[in-house]
Structures are given as structure tokens and as C-alpha cells.
Amino acid sequence: MTSPIEFYFDFTSPFGFIGSQRIEEIANQHNRKIHWHPIVLGFIFKVTESRPLVELPLKGDYSLMDMARSAREYDIDMRMPTSFPVSTVGASRAVLWLQSQEQQGSSQQSTALIHALYKAYFVNDTDISKVDNLISIAQSVGVDGSQLSGALQDSTVKALLKEAVDTALAKQVFGSPFMIVDGEHFWGSDRLDQLDRWLDSGGW
Amino acid sequence: MTSPIEFYFDFTSPFGFIGSQRIEEIANQHNRKIHWHPIVLGFIFKVTESRPLVELPLKGDYSLMDMARSAREYDIDMRMPTSFPVSTVGASRAVLWLQSQEQQGSSQQSTALIHALYKAYFVNDTDISKVDNLISIAQSVGVDGSQLSGALQDSTVKALLKEAVDTALAKQVFGSPFMIVDGEHFWGSDRLDQLDRWLDSGGW
Numbered sequence: 001m002t003s004p005i006e007f008y009f010d011f012t013s014p015f016g017f018i019g020s021q022r023i024e025e026i027a028n029q030h031n032r033k034i035h036w037h038p039i040v041l042g043f044i045f046k047v048t049e050s051r052p053l054v055e056l057p058l059k060g061d062y063s064l065m066d067m068a069r070s071a072r073e074y075d076i077d078m079r080m081p082t083s084f085p086v087s088t089v090g091a092s093r094a095v096l097w098l099q100s101q102e103q104q105g106s107s108q109q110s111t112a113l114i115h116a117l118y119k120a121y122f123v124n125d126t127d128i129s130k131v132d133n134l135i136s137i138a139q140s141v142g143v144d145g146s147q148l149s150g151a152l153q154d155s156t157v158k159a160l161l162k163e164a165v166d167t168a169l170a171k172q173v174f175g176s177p178f179m180i181v182d183g184e185h186f187w188g189s190d191r192l193d194q195l196d197r198w199l200d201s202g203g204w
Numbered sequence: 205m206t207s208p209i210e211f212y213f214d215f216t217s218p219f220g221f222i223g224s225q226r227i228e229e230i231a232n233q234h235n236r237k238i239h240w241h242p243i244v245l246g247f248i249f250k251v252t253e254s255r256p257l258v259e260l261p262l263k264g265d266y267s268l269m270d271m272a273r274s275a276r277e278y279d280i281d282m283r284m285p286t287s288f289p290v291s292t293v294g295a296s297r298a299v300l301w302l303q304s305q306e307q308q309g310s311s312q313q314s315t316a317l318i319h320a321l322y323k324a325y326f327v328n329d330t331d332i333s334k335v336d337n338l339i340s341i342a343q344s345v346g347v348d349g350s351q352l353s354g355a356l357q358d359s360t361v362k363a364l365l366k367e368a369v370d371t372a373l374a375k376q377v378f379g380s381p382f383m384i385v386d387g388e389h390f391w392g393s394d395r396l397d398q399l400d401r402w403l404d405s406g407g408w
Binding site: 047062070175188 | 252260263265270273389398408
């Protein structure tokens with residue numbers, strides 16, 4: 001059995017969204033599963049002394065153009081949300097909580113929630129940092145709203161996110177999307193094609 | 205007649221080197237010429253509030269691995285120089301001076317010098333910030349060493365570099381390699397394939 005593709009992403013990352021739309025096809029072609037890891041870049045940027053790409057002089061304007069062009073190339077429906085960036089603490093906690101409830105090997109609902117949250121934010125312009133929106137999106141994929149509402153306030157769920165970020169940092173993950181497969185690290189949606197070729201070739 | 209690919213690069217940029225090894229094949233496939241533009245990222249980073257990639261926490265280690273992997277993928281002979289990064293002011297002035305001496309449409313010698321300098325630095329581990337090395341590399345492609353030696357001290361040649369950096373910044377160029385074709389901007393060696401597909405498709 002081949003090892004899965006570890007896929008790290010932040011819900012407010014446009015390139016994370018683009019990656020989330022492409023990674024399943026690549027994984028399927030190589031008979032790999034995906035482990036989805038929501039992270040919060042805000043916490044990671046404190047360690048890497050980074051700032052959100054779109055805030056950087058020159059790079060910010062370029063990156064907005066680059067995101068839109070990459071989405072067009074792959075026919076991905078995407079628009080920049082009105083509120084951007086937003087806190088993704090709640091969305092990440094919701095996914096981590098749901099993953100913790102799922103049986104080993106069964107991640108259908110949490111994966112559906114990831115896609116629903118990303119679509120809400122980058123297609124329907126829904127502010128996913130608002131708890132009400134978060135809960136109704138989760139309900140749309142069959143999650144119990146009141147259970148989720150409680151989980152978002154639960155200290156063990158808060159600890160799940162802290163642990164997820166610490167674990168990502170320990171693995172040298174610093175961006176979104178960030179993929180690890182067979183110990184090899186790939187950063188950025190622009191490395192998805194290289195990851196694909198790397199798996200094709202058996203590595204260089 | 206199609207417009208050329210404007211190719212901006214810094215001589216101490218590993219991704220610039222990788223780009224310089226791949227851009228001619230891409231340009232030829234699309235019947236495009238290349239205009240080579242040496243820039244000095246140190247000056248540009250002051251505007252973009254950036255630092256050299258390899259100095260950044262986590263990103264630095266990743267980028268060293270990423271550079272080596274990208275070189276392996278494309279069978280590009282490359283090793284990280286012992287002195288890295290180095291000042292590329294002299295190397296850039298040498299190229300800009302030579303370009304200013306060439307007849308319109310004739311850039312064979314300056315292009316040969318660009319490749320010779322990059323090869324000296326990233327293949328033969330020669331410190332191209334040293335004037336003696338710079339001059340002997342230039343002589344190896346037929347440049348008059350004493351003329352170059354004088355040019356490197358010439359205030360009009362110094363002004364050429366300042367103008368080149370200012371012009372690049374005015375065009376929103378902030379990295380290496382950075383390509384502009386038909387008004388479209390592409391940053392990074394990882395965008396070369398996208399540039400290739402963009403030209404293939406007629407744009408998205």
C-alpha cells in the first residue's frame with residue numbers, strides 16, 4: 001500500500017483552494033489517499049516571520065493576478081471574497097473535530113466539509129469566519145449543528161488545532177498548500193504539477 | 205512579428221539560473237526572441253521589503269532542497285556556490301555595458317556572457333563578484349578585458365544598472381526569474397511551464 005499525500009491548507013488561502021480542487025485527481029492517478037490537514041497560517045507566519053502574500057509590496061498585486069490566472073487555467077470557478085483574509089480558526093476546528101469523530105479510514109464527511117467550506121468562501125463569497133455561516137455549511141453536509149456549536153467552544157477541540165499547527169511546524173510546513181508524500185516536501189499550488197511528475201517518474 | 209520574452213534575472217539567484225537554462229527552448233518553440241535583463245535583487249528587496257529566500261526560517265531550508273530538485277528534474281548541472289549569495293553589481297554592469305555596445309538585434313556575445321557567468325557561478329563555483337574572475341570569464345567569450353575593466357568603473361555604466369533596476373521596478377518586477385510577454389507577468393522558475401502553456405493556448 002502506498003503512503004497517502006499529506007495535504008496542508010489554510011481556508012483563507014486562494015492557492016490552498018486551487019490545490020484542494022486539483023489534489024484529488026492527482027492522488028487518484030497515483031493510487032494515493034489524501035490526508036487533509038487544516039492549518040492556520042497566521043500562527044505559522046509568526047515563526048517564519050512572514051506576512052500574507054497579498055499584503056506585500058508588488059508581490060501582492062502580482063499574486064492576485066496569478067491566483068486568478070491559475071484558476072482560469074484549470075477551469076476552477078473562483079472569486080476573491082469580499083472579506084479577505086479572514087480568521088480560519090473556527091473552520092479549522094470544525095474540520096479537526098469532525099475528523100476526530102470519524103472512524104479510522106472514513107473521512108468522507110470531513111472531506112465534504114472541507115470542500116463545502118472552501119466553496120462557500122471562494123465561490124459563494126460567504127464569510128466562513130462567522131459561526132452561523134460555519135454551522136449552516138456544516139449542516140449542508142449532514143453535520144449536527146448543535147454538536148458542532150458545542151465542539152467549537154470545547155477546550156479539547158481548541159487543543160486539537162494547537163496540536164495540528166505544532167505538528168505541521170515540526171514537519172517544516174510553512175505555507176498553503178503544502179504537500180508531503182513519501183517524505184518529500186512540495187510547497188505551493190505551482191508545485192502540484194511537479195508533484196504529479198515526481199510521482200510519475202518515481203522521483204529524481 | 206511576435207514580441208520578445210522579457211527575461212529578468214539576478215546572477216546570484218539559483219532559480220534565475222534554472223530559468224536561464226530553460227527559457228531559450230521555450231522561446232524557440234513559440235518563435236519568440238528573448239531580451240535578457242540583469243537586475244540586482246538587493247536593490248529591489250528594499251522596495252518589496254523582502255529578504256533572500258534562503259535566509260528565511262523554514263522557507264530557506266525548503267528552497268535549497270527545492271532548487272536542487274528542480275535542477276535534477278530538468279537535468280541541469282548545478283551546485284550551490286561556496287560563496288552565496290554574492291554581489292551581482294559587477295556582473296550586471298558587465299552585461300549591460302556589453303549590451304549597450306552591441307548593434308540593434310545582435311545580442312550573441314552578451315547572451316554568451318550571461319551563460320558563461322551563470323555557469324561559472326553555479327557549475328564551476330567561481331565567485332563572480334570578484335573583478336578578476338569577471339574579466340577572465342568575459343575574455344572567454346571574446347570580450348576585451350581592458351575595455352571591460354574600464355567600463356566597470358565608468359559612471360555611465362553605473363547609471364545603466366541603476367536605470368535597469370528602476371525600469372524593472374516600474375514594470376512591477378520583483379523577483380528572479382521574472383518574465384513578461386505580451387504584457388503578461390510570470391514570476392519564478394516554477395512559472396516557466398505555465399508560461400509555455402500560456403503561449404501554447406493563446407492565453408486564458
